[in-house]
Amino acid sequence: MRLSAAFLPTLKESPADAQVVSHVLLARGGYIRQVAAGVYNFLPLGWRVVRKIEEIVRQEMDRAGAQEVLMPAAVPAKLWQESGRWEQYGPELLRFKDRKGAEFCIGPTHEEVIVEMVRRDTSSYRDLPLNLYQIQAKFRDEMRPRAGLMRGREFIMKDAYSFDVSDERALAAYDAMYAAYARIFRRCGLDFRAVEADTGAIGGSRSHEFQVLAESGEDAIVACDRCTYAANVEQAEVAAPTAPGIVPGAAGHAATTERAQVATPGKKSIEDVAAFLGVPQTQLIKALVYMADGKPVLALVRGDRGLNEVALKKALGAKHVYLARDVEVVDAIGVAPGFVGPVGPLRGEVAVWADAELRGARGAVCGANAADAHLVGVDVERDLPGVRFAPLRFAEPGDRCPRCGEGTYRGFKGIEVGHVFFLGTKYSAPMQCDFVDEQGATKPMVMGCYGIGITRVAAAAIEQNHDAGGICWPISIAPYEVEIVALQAGDVAVMAAAQALYDGLRARGVEVLFDDRDERPGAKFKDADLIGVPLRVAVGARSLKDGKLELKARRDAQPTLIAVDGAVELLAARVAEEHQKLRDAADAPWGSPS
């Protein structure tokens, strides 16, 4: 593509509403433009990137035995009513009526449609397994779209659905998708982790998120530095403690093991209480009142820890858990938040749960269940006879890995670019997506679903691959492979050499962007850095008189001189080599879900 003829509007300044780096660079580089909140136009450059990612996904899905289909964006409510999700799904589902008044939605995901498609024409075990996928624009009416392509309302997604005769076969399909996903993200040049995720309401036995590691990520994850275990912090297991998390401290209130009440007027937060009493925050017990399926529960963690609601929910076997509102706290405990503690008297029947780390804790400080007072010298075993223990706190970086027992957790922020899910018969059973097995018995098919946020991959790739000047695309998903910069558009020799290089590379199938504009060199270099094409060739009068061109990889600081003669071959080889590196990475051994 000649830049002089391209629709490639770059910006010197970033749009005011772009906050994260990928949004800024996509907008400045002429990749996307916003149309509405969370809705974007893809300009030619942006669309090329999307198609590159799609193509990798297609190749790997096909390689794994999946078949591509296309389902409608407009889905009749009838199907969603069958699965029960028409009522369950909130305002995130964009609903509308057609001219006859029939209700529809724009599909945010397509389990219902695919089940309808498969059950209609599949009835025998002989027809299974099946794995069908599509690549399509989805719409989720997010409360708060943000961060450009990272969390839009309309986004392009690959969603795949597998259908099998048994759990065992379905899990094999899951593992095949898991492996395909690892190949896809490695081919995209991304640094990622497959992390164990909350199976939540669906209750399946297996779910993994593929998280691209980036500072701007919305998800907190921990990964073992020795083994392959990685998980969302909400889901991460916490190793059983080997010693009590609170022991008597050196001096003052921290050293006390005799229980006593001390005045702490107006000191409500862990931070304030610790400072006021002159004890470390690790000496405190944080007491939080939760409402679990309508009943109050007092949950205890060490002062410096965070309580993990997912873990609490699991420990209680509760369906729904939320932090109690102030009035509910007073109602249940008899004192306002800030002075709540586990040592009686509690006003009502309140179950007390403590994090496993508090077993055997001594010399602790906690709320006194009286206004403006705390207790010191608390001994959990002695003072809390009815307490039950369970892992309640968030996993943290530095924790010992519970899986291998040797490594320690390291903390990361992640951008979720893929999610694989074992569904079981959640949709196939209610929607009667059945098959007849070898014995003639009718059974619901066993399903899995597998998503990749195509447009989010583009954003995540930039979050991970950029510098002060702009984007540094991995070659596999770059809009072009080589950019030729003709430094003096008015110089006949320069333009002839650049043109010859352009023609030669294109004849070899290399994707080339040719900056033939009548601009000053500085402007062209700035634009080239911003756009981020991985290989740049500068054709300038200065080196051309010696028969040389300047080759610079986007990530390199300095260019290297190459001869005009043979430049086409050299560049084509270099492009092939860059691609090969990513393919080799995909072929390298990689962990399995286990």
Add this chain to the structure above:
RNA sequence: CGGGGCGUAGCGCAGUCUGGUAGCGCGCUUGGUUCGGGACCAAGAAGUCGGAGGUUCGAAUCCUCUCGCCCCGACCA
């Protein structure tokens, strides 16, 4: 949905408090000088001041309503 902020030329912003001919930088057009990391000079084009209603002799500015966008939080996968 709760809290906060912002809508003025394609982009970034000033002007609003204290009403009186709509401005600056970038970009764009034309001419000239330049030409290896976003040049300089000169001349230009371009805005229903988000929209509707009101107050006023007069509204970007004051009042009411409304639409949109961004941020923080809660929510969801």
